[in-house]
Amino acid sequence: GAVVSQHPSRVICKSGTSVKIECRSLDFQATTMFWYRQFPKKSLMLMATSNEGSKATYEQGVEKDKFLINHASLTLSTLTVTSAHPEDSSFYICSAATSQETQYFGPGTRLLVL
Amino acid sequence: DAKTTQPPSMDCAEGRAANLPCNHSTISGNEYVYWYRQIHSQGPQYIIHGLKNNETNEMASLIITEDRKSSTLILPHATLRDTAVYYCIGGAQKLVFGQGTRLTINP
Numbered sequence: 001g002a003v004v005s006q007h008p009s010r011v012i013c014k015s016g017t018s019v020k021i022e023c024r025s026l027d028f029q030a031t032t033m034f035w036y037r038q039f040p041k042k043s044l045m046l047m048a049t050s051n052e053g054s055k056a057t058y059e060q061g062v063e064k065d066k067f068l069i070n071h072a073s074l075t076l077s078t079l080t081v082t083s084a085h086p087e088d089s090s091f092y093i094c095s096a097a098t099s100q101e102t103q104y105f106g107p108g109t110r111l112l113v114l
Numbered sequence: 115d116a117k118t119t120q121p122p123s124m125d126c127a128e129g130r131a132a133n134l135p136c137n138h139s140t141i142s143g144n145e146y147v148y149w150y151r152q153i154h155s156q157g158p159q160y161i162i163h164g165l166k167n168n169e170t171n172e173m174a175s176l177i178i179t180e181d182r183k184s185s186t187l188i189l190p191h192a193t194l195r196d197t198a199v200y201y202c203i204g205g206a207q208k209l210v211f212g213q214g215t216r217l218t219i220n221p
Contacts, residue, residue: 001160002160004157006157032207034208034209036211043201043211043212043213043214044152044158044211045211046208046209046210046211049207049208091155093157093158095157095158095209097207101206101207102148102160102163103148103160103209104160105150105157105158105159105160106157107156107157108155108156108157110155
């Protein structure tokens with residue numbers, strides 16, 4: 001099956017610093033990748049759609065200057081949380097879409113901002 | 115994206131078939147029905163998807179009604195490891211997650 005990895009799996013950072021999360025499709029090429037956020041006991045919320053070689057499309061209410069997305073290759077997308085604050089603490093999950101548009105998800109990255 | 119409705123929770127005995135219903139009455143003609151599940155603190159796992167026909171793979175079967183307004187995910191022989199939140203999603207490229215069904219498999 002299609003495998004998607006994320007790195008790091010968990011990160012703790014100080015308020016005001018930036019954190020980069022990587023999402024890789026390991027055994028397929030993904031023109032489109034997606035970034036989600038999940039708060040405790042809540043469902044996944046789509047943050048943005050990332051297309052290789054072009055600017056990401058952000059969902060309403062998601063600040064594009066705070067959540068920088070880069071999709072430089074067909075197997076790698078990165079999400080950078082800039083000037084992180086405690087309210088940015090969450091579980092961040094990426095997915096990558098196959099050519100048939102089925103999305104496969106990474107294991108998630110747990111971010112804690114102190 | 116189609117709005118889906120699922121029961122918030124279900125229980126099933128180990129070894130029995132688990133049948134998870136989903137209503138998606140607003141699904142449009144080009145939107146697939148996707149099923150994912152999420153075990154605590156992990157990313158969602160793809161289970162199965164379909165457009166009009168019933169589908170089966172090594173994990174589950176998907177039964178879609180002829181009018182496409184509802185579907186049922188069937189786990190034929192549930193095990194304790196199938197305890198998870200199951201999401202039914204109607205969509206094309208974007209997936210919009212609802213609250214899902216929390217399935218508990220009991221020994």
